[in-house]
Amino acid sequence: MTQKQEQLSKNQQIVLNIIEKAKGPLKAYSILYNVQKRGIKAPLQVYRALEKLIEIGKIHKIESKNAFIACKNSDCEISKATAFSICNNCEHVKEIKNTKLSKYLSNFEDNSGMKYKKYNLEFFGLCRDCKLKQ
Amino acid sequence: MTQKQEQLSKNQQIVLNIIEKAKGPLKAYSILYNVQKRGIKAPLQVYRALEKLIEIGKIHKIESKNAFIACKNSDCEISKATAFSICNNCEHVKEIKNTKLSKYLSNFEDNSGMKYKKYNLEFFGLCRDCKLKQ
DNA sequence: CTTAATTTGTTATAATATAACGTTTGTTAT
DNA sequence: ATAACAAACGTTATATTATAACAAATTAAG
Ligand SMILES: [Zn+2]
Ligand SMILES: [Zn+2]
Ligand SMILES: [Zn+2]
Ligand SMILES: [Zn+2]
Numbered sequence: 416m417t418q419k420q421e422q423l424s425k426n427q428q429i430v431l432n433i434i435e436k437a438k439g440p441l442k443a444y445s446i447l448y449n450v451q452k453r454g455i456k457a458p459l460q461v462y463r464a465l466e467k468l469i470e471i472g473k474i475h476k477i478e479s480k481n482a483f484i485a486c487k488n489s490d491c492e493i494s495k496a497t498a499f500s501i502c503n504n505c506e507h508v509k510e511i512k513n514t515k516l517s518k519y520l521s522n523f524e525d526n527s528g529m530k531y532k533k534y535n536l537e538f539f540g541l542c543r544d545c546k547l548k549q
Numbered sequence: 550m551t552q553k554q555e556q557l558s559k560n561q562q563i564v565l566n567i568i569e570k571a572k573g574p575l576k577a578y579s580i581l582y583n584v585q586k587r588g589i590k591a592p593l594q595v596y597r598a599l600e601k602l603i604e605i606g607k608i609h610k611i612e613s614k615n616a617f618i619a620c621k622n623s624d625c626e627i628s629k630a631t632a633f634s635i636c637n638n639c640e641h642v643k644e645i646k647n648t649k650l651s652k653y654l655s656n657f658e659d660n661s662g663m664k665y666k667k668y669n670l671e672f673f674g675l676c677r678d679c680k681l682k683q
Numbered sequence: 684c685t686t687a688a689t690t691t692g693t694t695a696t697a698a699t700a701t702a703a704c705g706t707t708t709g710t711t712a713t
Numbered sequence: 714a715t716a717a718c719a720a721a722c723g724t725t726a727t728a729t730t731a732t733a734a735c736a737a738a739t740t741a742a743g
Contacts, residue, residue, distance in 0.1 A: 424708090424721055443699070457724065462700065467721090478612035479669065481699065481730095500659055511659050519653060523672070525634055525645050531674035535613065538657070540665035558690060558740090577730070591693065596731065601690095615699095615730065 423467075429453050430464035431485070434474055440482030440508050469494055477501070477508055479537050488512045495533045496521055502542035511538070557601075563587050564598035565619070568608055574616030574642050603628055611635070611642055613671050622646045629667045630655055636676035645672070 472493040498511040606627040632645040
């Protein structure tokens with residue numbers, strides 16, 4: 416019965432729904448305000464749901480923005496390898512799905528021969544729309 | 550006189566000294582406690598110095614830890630391209646200096662042909678010491 | 684010197700995140 | 714079904730990280 420498909424709890428489902436409906440990354444307290452009508456009252460309830468959703472790869476945290484976004488990349492092998500493009504002008508964030516890049520980084524060894532189980536990459540630049548408007 | 554070598558202000562120099570002496574990344578409020586004997590009293594004085602030091606590439610922010618570390622890589626072309634290895638066990642952080650990696654990422658184009666001026670990459674794993682102790 | 688720009692000092696407050704504790708719900712094994 | 718355990722919940726308080734606003738002092742340039 417309990418396959419790989421995790422069963423989300425009520426709060427986890429509520430928080431995930433909000434994040435999946437959003438056009439861009441959401442901040443924790445903005446999520447909180449959005450879900451108060453659904454019974455979630457305290458920051459901790461949001462943060463607990465976020466923690467679990469990250470753990471199972473349904474969402475990612477954009478570290479440079481302290482914001483959370485739904486995974487668009489088949490749940491990213493449980494959040495172990497993430498890459499994002501972030502527009503410096505309009506703040507648009509897009510998850511990068513690029514097999515060559517992920518293979519390159521997953522196999523990367525530093526000068527001392529160390530390999531890594533997990534990485535997070537954030538690219539910054541101008542998105543196509545903002546570049547045209549310049 | 551004012552070449553590329555920026556002249557640091559008093560507070561900037563104090564904060565940079567602390568960060569350069571440290572073995573690992575420092576948090577802003579830990580820096581604050583460390584510099585209070587030198588006349589810096591308020592968080593904002595620290596954050597302002599940090600902002601400038603980042604801007605000129607003397608230090609970097611480790612986003613996943615909200616901590617700050619001195620640049621070990623010829624000031625990283627003014628902080629535009631940074632990569633770190635972070636140990637999940639002992640929290641040791643090391644700046645990665647790897648020409649192939651930085652070239653690969655600086656030249657990376659996503660599927661829509663977009664290129665980026667800036668990136669930050671954080672690798673997570675076990676450092677050599679921690680791996681041996683396992 | 685004068686003017687503009689940067690840096691500083693200071694107080695207050697905003698924004699992000701976790702500790703601690705007890706209760707409830709869900710799962711598993713008798 | 715029911716005892717035992719784990720996961721999730723609710724709640725209050727608090728810790729941690731970061732910025733707003735404003736006035737004074739210092740520095741760089743013309
Ligand atoms: Zn993903
Ligand atoms: Zn844009
Ligand atoms: Zn550097
Ligand atoms: Zn280690």
